[in-house]
Amino acid sequence: MRRYGFELIFKEIIEREDDKPKGNVDAELVLQAMIDIAEYDKAVLVTSDGDFACLVKHLAKVAKLERVLSPNREKCSALLKKAAQGRIRYLDGERAKIEFIKK
Numbered sequence: 001m002r003r004y005g006f007e008l009i010f011k012e013i014i015e016r017e018d019d020k021p022k023g024n025v026d027a028e029l030v031l032q033a034m035i036d037i038a039e040y041d042k043a044v045l046v047t048s049d050g051d052f053a054c055l056v057k058h059l060a061k062v063a064k065l066e067r068v069l070s071p072n073r074e075k076c077s078a079l080l081k082k083a084a085q086g087r088i089r090y091l092d093g094e095r096a097k098i099e100f101i102k103k
Contacts, residue, residue: 006044026051033059042066046091050077057083 001008013021033055043059045052048070059065065087070076073090081088
């Protein structure tokens with residue numbers, strides 16, 4: 001993605017007791033997106049989490065939302081789908097294309 005001009009920011013995760021990773025970055029991502037809003041033309045969010053619906057709704061309202069990419073159509077929040085107003089694509093159907101590109 002960096003080759004295409006995207007800036008990637010990775011956040012620290014912790015391991016929960018059930019050995020599943022926990023990122024806990026929802027509020028931090030919303031805050032940073034708002035702090036930096038004048039610094040970018042359009043935002044692309046990769047999430048299925050309804051906690052980002054308010055951010056998606058606001059970015060769409062101020063013409064800063066390019067797209068929401070959801071990793072999984074079935075697990076994508078209905079709130080997020082509604083907030084994205086048709087600007088959502090699902091990556092589960094794109095997996096074969098992504099694997100082809102990587103080869």
